[in-house]
Amino acid sequence: MTSSTLVAHDSAAPLAEPGCGVRVRLAGNRRCDLSHPVVFTDVAREWPLFGRATPEYFRSAYGDHPVRVLGEQWRLADLLDRLERSTADDPGPYPCKFEIAKDFRELLAEVTPRFSCSLPDRQGSALIPQRLFRDVNNLEIFFGGRGGKFPYLHYDLMHLHAWITQLYGDKEFTLYAPEEGPFLYVNPEVPWQSSIRNHHRPDFARYPMLRNAHPQKIVLHAGETLFLPAGWWHTARSLTLTISVAFDQLAASNWNAFVADVVAQRRRYGHPLKALLLGAYLFSIGPLLAMIEAFGGNRRREWGRR
Numbered sequence: 001m002t003s004s005t006l007v008a009h010d011s012a013a014p015l016a017e018p019g020c021g022v023r024v025r026l027a028g029n030r031r032c033d034l035s036h037p038v039v040f041t042d043v044a045r046e047w048p049l050f051g052r053a054t055p056e057y058f059r060s061a062y063g064d065h066p067v068r069v070l071g072e073q074w075r076l077a078d079l080l081d082r083l084e085r086s087t088a089d090d091p092g093p094y095p096c097k098f099e100i101a102k103d104f105r106e107l108l109a110e111v112t113p114r115f116s117c118s119l120p121d122r123q124g125s126a127l128i129p130q131r132l133f134r135d136v137n138n139l140e141i142f143f144g145g146r147g148g149k150f151p152y153l154h155y156d157l158m159h160l161h162a163w164i165t166q167l168y169g170d171k172e173f174t175l176y177a178p179e180e181g182p183f184l185y186v187n188p189e190v191p192w193q194s195s196i197r198n199h200h201r202p203d204f205a206r207y208p209m210l211r212n213a214h215p216q217k218i219v220l221h222a223g224e225t226l227f228l229p230a231g232w233w234h235t236a237r238s239l240t241l242t243i244s245v246a247f248d249q250l251a252a253s254n255w256n257a258f259v260a261d262v263v264a265q266r267r268r269y270g271h272p273l274k275a276l277l278l279g280a281y282l283f284s285i286g287p288l289l290a291m292i293e294a295f296g297g298n299r300r301r302e303w304g305r306r
Contacts, residue, residue, distance in 0.1 A: 034161075034253070037175060037232060039218065040225045043117060044165045044245075049110040050223070053167035053243050055080045065104065069096045079143065083241050086145025094148030094238070100139045100245075101303060107141065111245055113301035115225070118163050120298035122250040127285050129278075132262055136160065139247045139303055144171070144238035152235065153184060153194035158265075159230040159257035160248035166220040169242035174200075175216045178231035183213040191264070199235060220244075230254035252293065255286050 044050045063077035070093050074082075079096060086092035098104050100111065114121075123133055136157055155178070156162045164173075176184060185207055187195040196207050204211055219239065220226050228234055230253075250258055259282040266275035292298060 034227060035229055037216075037218075037229065038227045039220065040117075040227065042223065043115045043225050044111075044167075044223070046113055047111050049107075049167060049245075055084065055168070055241060055243075058243070062104075062107070065106075067096070067098055067103070069093045080241075083143060083145030083148075086147055086238075086241070088147035091147035091149070092145035094144050095150055096143040097137075097140045099137050100141055104141060108139075108303055111139070111141075112303060114247075114303065115163065116299075116301070118161075118227075118247070118249050119301070120251055120293045122255070122289055122298050123160075123248070124300065124304050125289065125292075125298060127289065128282070132158075136248060140245070142242070142244040142246065144169075144242040144244075146238055146240055148242075149200050149237040150235045153196060153199045153233055154235070155192050155231050155233050156228070156248055157192050158250075158261045159254050160250055161230050161254055162228040162232075162234075162246060162248055163225060164220070164228070164244060164246045165225040166222055167243045167245060168222050169238065169240040170219050170221055171236050171238050171242045171244060172217060172219050173226060173234055173236045175218070175228070176213055176233035177216075178233070180213045180233065183209045183211075184233060185209070189268075192261075194233065200237060230257050252286075252290055255289070256283075259283055259286075 059077045059080060063075065065076045067074050067076050067079060069079065072093070079093075083092045083096070100107050122128060123136075123138060153174075153176075184194045185196050187193045196202055196210065202210055218226070259279055262282060263275045263279040266272075266278060289298070
């Protein structure tokens with residue numbers, strides 16, 4: 001199992017809205033389109049939080065905000081103190097993630113507007129039953145300390161595209177392309193998660209097929225945004241104290257994979273007829289959604305309630 005290299009990319013690539021820089025692309029993304037992971041340098045520059053999301057700022061502005069991590073209640077200031085003391089040998093709790101629209105709503109204005117290049121997004125469409133997204137945390141903020149590791153290898157639920165913005169610190173991501181799935185010991189009950197334990201230091205005797213996989217690694221720095229297309233497996237670890245914001249996107253490019261996931265989920269729940277009917281409906285509205293988007297629909301830059 002060998003890691004691939006990163007390839008430099010011209011920041012003037014006509015990939016997104018004018019002014020969006022692109023630092024690197026992962027090997028294999030020859031045209032630097034959005035079918036492969038891409039790191040943008042400044043798409044979050046319109047956020048009021050951009051450039052000031054330091055631990056000191058969060059202590060002064062939100063220090064008394066109550067948060068719950070792994071069943072334990074904290075003041076945000078106290079949690080940040082613990083994460084600043086975190087080391088590889090004595091890591092703080094992780095992941096410390098919170099749904100902004102539900103748990104941290106006063107922060108919503110500081111991460112608005114949504115990036116133009118992350119639109120259109122179909123998740124808020126009135127044509128799509130919103131109950132389908134009940135397990136999706138659409139907009140989250142993460143706090144982590146040095147040595148903190150995400151607990152499992154996964155791709156984003158329901159084959160949604162992921163956008164991850166590093167606001168403070170350095171975080172290392174390990175990525176696997178969708179076709180690497182056969183080597184990643186996919187959990188049959190939770191097919192968007194790998195069943196590999198301690199994937200940061202895997203036991204190859206226990207997971208021999210993992211040797212055939214090709215991980216791609218990248219360190220995301222403050223101010224940068226990682227775009228991960230649907231189905232890309234990933235995990236992360238904090239190299240320093242880190243603050244990140246992540247959200248998902250449903251677009252034409254991942255619509256069929258999303259519908260297939262919805263159908264498969266209903267079948268796993270023992271509802272084959274519901275799966276058939278819901279799948280037929282969702283496939284039927286795909287062209288209508290594309291037409292709506294051709295005329296500027298599903299491009300709202302404000303966040304919803306979810």
